Amino acid sequence: MTSLQTFPLFARLPYELRVKIYEFALPGPRVVPVRYNRQQKQYTSDAPPPVLLHVCTESRRKFTSIYENLRLSQKFESSIWVDFTRDTIFFDNLDCSPEGDLALDLARSPQSQKVLYCAIDAQLWEVLRVFRPSNLGEVRIMRNLKTLALVLKHDYDRGLRQTRMMYDGRQTTQVEVGDTGSEIQHVQFNVDSIRWDLEHEIDPKWEGAPPNVQMWIISFDWWYFDVVSPNLLTSLTVIFFTTLPSSFPFLLPSPNVDVVGVFYSFPNGTYDNIFIYASEANITIDDNGSSGQYVGTGTSWSGSPDLSRYEINVNSPEHGISGTFTLDSLAPAHYPCGPATAGQDMTVAPHIGWSNAIPDAVGTVNLTILGTEMGFEGVAYHDKNWSDQPFQQNVASWYWGHGRLGAYSIVWFDTLGLDGTEYVSAYASKDGEIVFSSCEASSLTVRPSGGDDQYPPSASGGDPTGFTMWMDLGDAGALDVNVTIGTVISDGGPSYKRWTASMEGQVCCGELMMGGVAVLEQFKLV
Template identity: 45%
Template sequence: MAVLTLSWAVILTAAASFAPGFASAFSTTHSTYRIPATVQNEPAYVRFEVDTPGGILGIQSRQSLDAPMLDSINSSVFDWWYFDAVSLDDPRESLVLTFFTATADAFPFLDSTQKSVLIAYAWASFSNGSSWAGYLPATLATVDIGGDGEADGNVSSGMWEDTGFRWNASKEDLSAYEISVDSPELDVKGTLSFTSRAPPHLPCGIKSDTTPLQIAPHIGWVNLVPDAVGSVDVTIRGTQLKFEGAAYHDKNWSDRNFTESVRSWYWGHGRLGAYSIVWFSYLAINDLTNTTYVSSYVARDGEILVDACDVSLLTVRPTGSPNTTGSRYPPYVGDIPDGFKLDFVLEENKRLRVNVSTESKVAGDGEYYMRWTGSITGEMVEEMGMDSSSKSLVRESSLTGVAVFEQFHMLERGSS
């Protein structure tokens, strides 16, 4: 087993190259990463690709996607592990648990007074419409990756010490996780556990030999569990939050400050009848071409229908009430939509059209960042004929479900 102490640090390059010790970590079968809490003042090397020989995401490559993607954390980079679940019976009920390695300089939505780069964060929303959030700094983070899960009981685990937050994946293919919180300081105790019902999703799907991991320039993203059968049982300050729902796990990272990259960021996932859907639509700041970056994922009963980053295959647009800026696109700081319209283009002239409506605000400042839970409706449409006058035949309608979704708007009105 390789044990790596990652000394955190200012990016030299955005190239997919690594410090020698960091690169070798991804070729071992079992590696332990120990991440110190102090910000580092040295270059950080980033990983933006994964080996996929023959167009297959093998077990070892899959496990490596849950490892740290930077070999150090300085004030210009970020890396985090994200887990959530939303109730299928009541989308106002949800739980989000995130393990951050970042400073507030790199990701400005963290507490700027915290000295630790290791922050464990929890958000919860309840059936009465209320929400709660809490976080704790860790003194050390340990991430353990690799193996078959039989010898030591896990193939991916993370522990943010002195917070009571940890995750554990016990199956070799990372299809089952348990994330636990036991924090007297926050007065929170319980678990989120889930078993995957859809294959992993990489930004542009899985390519032959090597697959890129950037959703947009400088922004890495992997979605190891697009949709899962989840169970939440957690008590928060004496209130029990217990439900069955749609669960999810991904991770994001970057080799530079969030505000230097992002103009707008729309992301979400949901369960819509038999369909599992994930969307990501992104505009880069200071991009004179206004290029839209997307990643589109739809699976039906675990069979992938689309898994791609072709901008022609997904359109995401905000919706808003009259006399508001909620539906403005491209958006600016302060634009708060009522929901979103999604148009997924599938094979064989089929489209999945989805309406997303907000139910509960889970997090956000009302200007730059918002996260919601909500209900979704949709229909599967097959386009008949080849010309613009052709009619469409609705194949499946009245599809309903639940979703978790968010936005970042980082450009002020009047900015160039």
């Protein structure tokens, strides 16, 4: 399958239409890191400038009518372009100022009153307080500021305690993230202190209301388990999160970084979720398997070293849920671009890691949820995602799913970055052996069908009624699949849905396979 790479007739389009296309190509709101490069003697950013700046004179004219060259000092050049009405200026490094005084730079900058959204690394903010003790040293200067965020970067890297031990000849890594909670509490204290000072400012300088002060954690991490019954009417998903809503905005507002989400659906059509907050999380990696305990929730998981079996235990009477969910693996593990072997790339898209430990399994559920018994056997799955940046900073849309169709276990991942680049991962196994696993662009195409089948999808649009999927199987041919959405099992509004689905399809020219069972999800963020 091929896609159009050039359009030579673009210059012949009416000017008004070309301008509309330029506007469509502009990026959405961005978080733009700002640093002072002492070698180049200018302000720089690792966020690339939007492409319209370099396409042609006409596109540059449109671009510069909206974006401005960021100038924090009259004495030093800048390679950074921002839209002050939408972008967040992020001071993420100790090298944020030529003279080490960010407040002085802002006071001298002709653009300080244009800054509406500002983020400062939490560690940098404390260093700045050594020289300017006032919590409002920088804030007072940005008189139109709407949002100020203190950012805790790589939260579970800073506070991580790791111990290695030998057990039955295997190397075990124990990861305790309890220190993360104390660091988050410390940053939250600073946020609360700024809020208090703003509320009690004697001579406020704000043009409007004082800024909203927030804490951001810019990374996310989750361990995901699900199972769906063959008739699609009953499902269970358990997700162990380590993040905050600032990095994964589909969580409920909470200062807790460790949270367990239990999502369930019953044959009568009802579905709901329960969130249980932990005081800390202890994760143990044993050979290829993992185990985790989210302290204070009564929930945990345990995986065998060879990935053959996982068990999730839930015992939270105060939340009305107790029981077990086991997965007995049917398919080999994989990474985005191939089998789970050393040296494989583990990023499915820039800044997004993905490891699929159990692509397909027999799932057995024995739970009681709010007084209702849930007991069934179905198609189950387990994976893990992580990132060092907020989810919304790298994802425009996201189609993911897994299922069983005939003798095939399949997993698909098709996501768009904010710059429009498409990233894919295709996986198929049969009889316990990997048939095909690849992240090549030509290996997979997933597109919405029926209902609102716009592609790329729009956050303001509706939902499709299904998807069409084409997957390369290498020497085995190609797999064409029609996915028909069954029931909603998680509803995050227009931007997110998780569904059960049926599938039918065939490998090139072969017999039509019916009765496939799947779980899939869709994110639409722009």
